[in-house]
Structure formats: structure tokens, C-alpha cells
Amino acid sequence: MSKTAAFMGLPALRNLVSDSIAIDMGSAATIIYVRGRGVVVDEPSLVAVNTITGKVIAIGHEARQMYGRESRDVTVVAPLLNGVVADFERTREMLAHFVRKARSGVSYFSRRALMSVYPGVTQVERRALLGAAEHARIGRVWMVEEGLAAAFGAGVSVDDHHASAVVDIGSGTTNVVIVANGAIIHARSERVGSSDINAAIIDHVRRHRGLAIGAHSAERLKLELASAVVPADLAQEVTIRGRDVLTGTPGAIEITAGEVYPVAHYVVCKIVEGLRTTLAELPPEVAGDIYDRGIILTGGGALFGGMEEFLRDQTKLPVQIAAEPRYAIVRGLEQMFDEPLWLRRVTRSEPQPLLDAESESF
Numbered sequence: 045m046s047k048t049a050a051f052m053g054l055p056a057l058r059n060l061v062s063d064s065i066a067i068d069m070g071s072a073a074t075i076i077y078v079r080g081r082g083v084v085v086d087e088p089s090l091v092a093v094n095t096i097t098g099k100v101i102a103i104g105h106e107a108r109q110m111y112g113r114e115s116r117d118v119t120v121v122a123p124l125l126n127g128v129v130a131d132f133e134r135t136r137e138m139l140a141h142f143v144r145k146a147r148s149g150v151s152y153f154s155r156r157a158l159m160s161v162y163p164g165v166t167q168v169e170r171r172a173l174l175g176a177a178e179h180a181r182i183g184r185v186w187m188v189e190e191g192l193a194a195a196f197g198a199g200v201s202v203d204d205h206h207a208s209a210v211v212d213i214g215s216g217t218t219n220v221v222i223v224a225n226g227a228i229i230h231a232r233s234e235r236v237g238s239s240d241i242n243a244a245i246i247d248h249v250r251r252h253r254g255l256a257i258g259a260h261s262a263e264r265l266k267l268e269l270a271s272a273v274v275p276a277d278l279a280q281e282v283t284i285r286g287r288d289v290l291t292g293t294p295g296a297i298e299i300t301a302g303e304v305y306p307v308a309h310y311v312v313c314k315i316v317e318g319l320r321t322t323l324a325e326l327p328p329e330v331a332g333d334i335y336d337r338g339i340i341l342t343g344g345g346a347l348f349g350g351m352e353e354f355l356r357d358q359t360k361l362p363v364q365i366a367a368e369p370r371y372a373i374v375r376g377l378e379q380m381f382d383e384p385l386w387l388r389r390v391t392r393s394e395p396q397p398l399l400d401a402e403s404e405s406f
Contacts, residue, residue, distance in 0.1 A: 072215030197376030213345025338362025
């Protein structure tokens, strides 16, 4: 084989034995997209820990099955809170576990990764994420603001000179970004998301109905009864079970869509308030573009019942939900692998070499 042929085959060999991955590590779920294979990991960002030994015993789906029904020596924790690292050690172990699941059988480490980050991420939080990536044996890491990645994943073109508005509603954060010419021209982030609806439901049922319920029950109420707009059937009823606050005994209540609606509506209004504030701060030309194009919704919160209709009513603008809105961020990150100059322009930092010595061997 000629030297030229051998040199040309090296990149192919590197791609065979190491994966390029896109990581959206959110408060509720971690999603990993592997180039050429699509979404390979979509699991809850939960870790089950033995409280006596401190050892991690389950991660992701397995930890979620335990949540709310843990044995006395086990606790289930969410190591990320509102888009940032709350528990570094557990975040590190969780990311390493998910990256191992995402790799192909011949890959021992990942040569490069793109990771979405909360726009207001601090240097301390950034170092914590880089440390977690190093533990997961990732060679180089680029960090991209999650709102920008969501915009590209929703179909906004890097070459588009006109402005587009994207609202990414996650579990713990909501990002409103205005993008033009492949860059953010205005952005606003709020630490409020779809999980706040669950928390509000739990608080309401405890305070006003005297019943303590868990996260699974709150999620059920959100999915079956809650809506951003007035429900068609306010009398629709669901039986929910939990612990009576006064007696401490097991109990159950009937709760209607009419009772749950204002609880969820309060949280939805906080999300809309951030959007309205952003729209009010736009330059005239940008506002004109948004008037013509409307708003694109991404993130899991975009699927909340009536959200599209409510935003359309409140802003008087066209609103559409992106295809597979939960995967918009990783789709946007994945597109950047083919645009190195573009990637260098939009990332928050230079790529961080974490495994240079090992990377060179590949």
C-alpha cells in the first residue's frame, strides 16, 4: 500500500474505532446522538445511590423504576438541577455510564463530542462538565449554548440572513433565542420549565387537598388533566393516591381538570412572560422578521398540551412545533461536525483536549 493510501485511510480508521457524539445532558433526561447511528441514548438523568456505601447501583431507566419506591438504604437523586451540575460526582458517573452505552462495540473512547450548555453557565460549572467528560473518556469537547443548538436542530439555516425565534422549553430551563446569520443576536434564559408544573401540582394537592403525592402521580396528572389552555372538559376526573397529610395513612382523592388547569397555567404564564420580554427588546428589523416567520418551539415542554395554541394566542404570532422537539438540540449539535469553521465560531470555548495522549494513538 502506498503512503498516500495509508494516510487517506487513517481518518476512516479513526472514525471506525472512535465515535463523534452530541450530548444533551438535561435536568430530566440525557440524550446522546452518535454520528451515523442517530439517537442511541434517551434516558432519565437519575442516579440511584446506596446511602450506606455511597455506591451507585442504578442509572437512567433502572433508577427511575426505583424512584418514589426506594428501599430504606437507597436514594434516587437528579445530579443536574435547572441545567447545571448540582452533584459533580454523580454527574460524572452518570455521563460515563451513558457514553459507554452510546459507543459502538469497537470504541474504547470517543474522539470528540459536542455538549449543550445552559447560556449562563459559569466557569466552575463548565469545569465540572469538562471533568465529567474526561471521566467518560472523551478526547475533545466543544460546548455550545443549548438555545443555539436547538435553533439549528429545528431547521434554522446558518446562512439565513433573516432572524428566527426559537423557544426551547426544557424540564428546568426555558431558552428564548433569536438567531440570524448563524449566530445569536438576542437571548434570554429563565430557570423555569415543564418540571415546575409537576412541582406546582404536588404543592397544590398537599396544601389544598391534604394529600402528599409523589413525582409519578404528579406527572400523571400533568399528562392526563393539565393544559396550557382551558380544557375542553373541565369535569374530567382522575383518582390519585398518596398519603393523607393529617392522619399519615394512605388516602385517595378525586381531582378534576378544572382544578389542575390554573395550577399549570400559572407556570405556563411565567414561560410566556420571558418570551414577551425578549420580543419587546428586539430591534425593529428583527421584530419584522419574527412577525413574518413566527416562533418555533423545541424541547420536551413544547409537547405540553395546548402550549402551541396558548403561545399563538398570547403573542399573536404564528407558532409551530419542530419535528421531534425533544431531539432538536442533539440534531443541531450533530450538524456542526460537518462545519468546522462554523463550529469554531459558535462554541463558547476552544475544544478542550482531555485525552490527547490517547487520542494521538488513534
